[in-house]
Amino acid sequence: MTEPRPRPQAGEVSVAELTSTLEEFTRMFIRLPKVQRLSFTTLSVLHTLAGRGPQRLTALAAGEQVSQPAITQMVTKLQHEGLVERRPDPSDSRAVLVHITPAGRAIVEGRRADRIAHLTELTGRLTPEEWAPIVAALPALRRLVELDRQLEQEKRS
Template sequence: MSSQAHELSIAQLTAVMEDFTRMSIRLPAVHRLSFTTLSVLHTLSSGGPKRLSELTAGEQVTQPAITQIVRNLERYGLVRRQPDPSDGRAVLVHITAAGAAVVDGRRAERMAHLAELAERLTRAERDAIAAALPALARLVELNERRID
């Protein structure tokens, strides 16, 4: 194979990642909440409690929008607000057990669907995906460091 056969096409990577992300987001049929609302739950699940300002920046929405999202999530019992121990004037948004169950349920449903799809791949295709996982994880790590 030529060295060009192994070149990384950023355009192709971007297109495939966009399509894969769109598919992945739409897979779970449980808990039909908006993408941003679900993203807030996933952020709190993986990153721990956050101030509203942190959620606003991370989710790239306005302060009024994040306030409304958190208010709705509170109403559903999926998050709770508590005073920030480091600053009594601020509050931290915490995910509740019910909110974590939504995240876990969506992940389980997504995994089941992807397992079904993966069974239709050839062994070589599954091996290629497995081999790419460390590099994809590294891209995520590099991005998180850039954001911090």
């Protein structure tokens, strides 16, 4: 395990500032597109299934930070809408995996296209000097996501 990073020096961005900026960006980002008919949690479940593949209900509940009954109810609703389906887990015949359907994937892909279009418009208003550090930060942000997933797996083990 690596040592925690020391406190920032004068002029450096603090973790609190990073957190605040990411929270503001996330609030803006999750609301794109502006028109939607599904809750944020429902959309998050679809994004999880599209990105990570089939999941057990327990994993979805933990990832969404909702109760088992709440995720079961949500998945049942999504199943009735044709956005997900339940299939037996090949590794455990007692369990089921939730899979995204083509209709569910179309929602995820449509939202992504809308987000890309909106962010393309916004980033087009940045100067090259403003855009360059965002591009340079992408590998570090991806690494933070990887580290978070590793930490979550370690906690489950």
